[in-house]
């Protein structure tokens with residue numbers, strides 16, 4: 001759902017190589033138009049490039065039925081703040097981690113606070129790409145359902161459960177407001193009050209994937225048996241004693257081992 005929200009470059013490249021996904025054509029045409037602009041193409045070239053991709057990947061393509069949508073995408077890309085969104089990393093500072101570590105709240109609440117901080121900073125970086133003059137010093141998160149869904153999924157907090165006394169995202173936010181860590185403003189907006197007194201000091205680490213932000217906090221504290229795959233660096237939950245690799249890498253490495261064994265057998 002949020003796979004390409006901060007990496008439209010990969011999204012554009014995927015469309016060019018593999019085709020459109022069935023139900024988001026309008027949005028995907030816009031991303032492509034921005035991508036060609038990002039590559040430095042002039043409007044006329046962008047038009048040619050867009051038609052080329054459509055011809056290649058849309059089985060029923062003809063100019064008459066698609067030119068409206070293509071023109072809309074091209075016009076959208078002409079706007080000043082229509083820029084390709086590519087955020088590679090978001091930094092976290094020691095003072096911020098210290099504050100969260102030392103807060104008197106459950107671990108999974110801390111993951112929510114951490115995720116709020118990263119998403120707020122991500123939002124700023126996106127704004128900076130779109131229109132740097134609109135970036136300010138505020139730490140806000142807000143305010144629609146989609147953003148809350150992203151917060152809930154990316155914070156990797158446990159499933160809400162009455163029996164295990166695990167609260168849902170809206171109750172957690174309510175409690176954090178009572179604790180004075182954040183402030184709920186109108187229309188779903190949250191002000192991250194804690195962030196204002198923390199000056200970015202020493203860099204702690206960079207967050208480079210944005211659909212599993214809570215795991216970075218687990219890794220930082222050593223909680224929940226979160227590790228990084230020794231091959232590709234993606235997060236894994238260690239269940240057995242010897243788990244070193246994520247599923248994909250484990251399969252690839254085993255294949256390689258088998259191949260090697262076969263070669264050795266043949267050479268004996």
Ligand SMILES: [Zn+2]
Nearest residue numbers: 229232246249
């Ligand atoms: Zn891996």
